[in-house]
Amino acid sequence: MHGEHYPDPSAPVVPTRSLIPAAWMWSAREASAALASRDLGTILRTYRRLNGFSQQHLADLLGYDKTYVSMMETGRRSINDIGTRRHIARTLCLPVHIFGVTDVGDADFAAMVQFGDSTIRLAEIARQAGRAVEAVNELWPLTARLEARAANGDIERHTLVLLGRARLALGVSLGAVLPEERLAAAARWTGKALIIAERIDDPPLLAHTLRMHGNELRKANRIPAAIARLRRAVGLSADRVGHATALAFLARAAGEFGHRDLFDSAMARYRHVHDGWDGGGILAHPFTVREIHMRGLVSTGRAAAPAQIMQTAPADAMPSAPAWHVIERVTAGEVHLAAGDHDAADEALRTALTAAEAHRLPHQIQRAIRVAARGGLTGISTDGQGALVRVNRLLAPRGSES
Known part of the structure; x- marks a missing residue:
């Protein structure tokens, strides 16, 4: 037809603009x-x-x-x-x-499966390093292809396990970059991973999936369901790292639910596992233990105790994961406000906002805004709203921008 332009399949693909995140x-x-x-x-x-x-x-x-x-x-x-x-x-x-x-023998799919473990592992490293958007962009082609294979009923056990792990990693990565009102999407993906983990005879995989799904449910404000999953995870996690992780997530969920007894019990067991442990990992870091403890005390109505902890136990060396630094600074702002120190709270929350925007963490920006609003820090609230708009503009479809 006159005027049509049929492409040359061999021509190099050079997008005219940077496309939105996946x-x-x-x-x-x-x-x-x-x-x-x-x-x-x-x-x-x-x-x-x-x-x-x-x-x-x-x-x-x-x-x-x-x-x-x-x-x-x-x-x-x-x-x-x-x-x-x-x-x-x-x-x-x-x-x-x-x-x-597809190609003859579906070689492209075979290659994707062959390198699937590495894709997931590298995406996890990217997420933990504060590059969660990059992690999503790496994970979603793998997940999409595996989903299509599963939908056709043409999938073997190894590939099914890979699909479960891909779903889980994708959900956790989405949980790092989505704002609160969309965190249910992250929990849905980790929930889909749990469907697979429940059906496969692999206790470590099931325990890991329960831990991560429980934590995403907590972030999506489905706290009772989160606590149920995390209690199961505590019982099933046989290795020390997994057991400590499950207890840390359970303590956080219990604190947010205001369940003082469960928080105290989980926190005591978490500390017991942590004491004398030099095995590494972010949840074994004293910085993380301290933050979970302080936030839980505030959430369960004991605001004086975390203020004393901050005065008598300075923060340890910064953790390697940028997100945890942001989380801790928001918690510090909350503790300072409870102690009546508005200047220190202002400083902590401003630090949190700057880092959260730099690492595209809308959920932590929203948390900082809530803490500031409760403490009457209107300047922080206003700055936080601006940061949230800028981050969401980067992460949201352009057709949804206002």
Whole structure:
């Protein structure tokens, strides 16, 4: 047809702009439904809408004429050429299998499975280093491909375990970058991981999944369900690291629920496991133990005790995970406010806001805003709202920006 521009499949793909993080694909129901449809037109329309792209902008991105994009979106042009489908998928950072592209013997899937463990491991390292968006972007193509394989009923035990681990890692990474009102999406993914872990005879995997799912439920404010999962995790976690992690998460959940007896019991057991332990890990760090203890004391109505802890026990060396520094600074602000020291609270919360924005942690910004509002620190609340808008602008689909 005159005026159409058919792509050269061998041409290099050079996007005309930096595309949004992949996080929206796993937290926006509209996007997930579009991807699941496997319909090219639906996916293109949804992609444009969520990014705020015009048809002309998408056409420029793909190297096509606008009329060609319009025909693809409306179904008037069927795209059967594998090279064209690969070009569209790669340019828009979508897994090629969504458009029905496989190769002989499904070698691309076999390679993905072969390196799946490394992908998950590297994504976990990125998340712990404060690069959770990067972790999501690494995890979601693997998870999407494994989900498609499972949906077709063509999946063996090793691949099913990999899917469970990918779901879990994706959920935890989403839990680091999504704002509070969308944290249920993170809990849904860790919950889907638990479905697999419950069916596979692998107690360590089940214990690990229960720990992480319980913590995501806590963050999504489903505290009773979180406590139930974490109590199971405590009983099933046979190794010292896992046992300490389960107790730490249980203590935090109990504190947020205001369950003083359970908090005290879990905290005492957590300290007992921690004492004399030099095995490493963020939850074995004195800095972390101190923060969990202080926050739980404040949450269970004992504000004087954490203030004394801060005066008599200075913070230990900074932990390697940036998120924990932010968490501790917000808790410190809360403790200072409870002690009536507004200047120290202001300083702690401003430090938290700066770091939370730098590492794109909207949930911690929202927590700092709440603490500041309760203490009458209106300047912090206002600055926090500005930081939250900026972070959400980076993480949200462009079509949803106000």
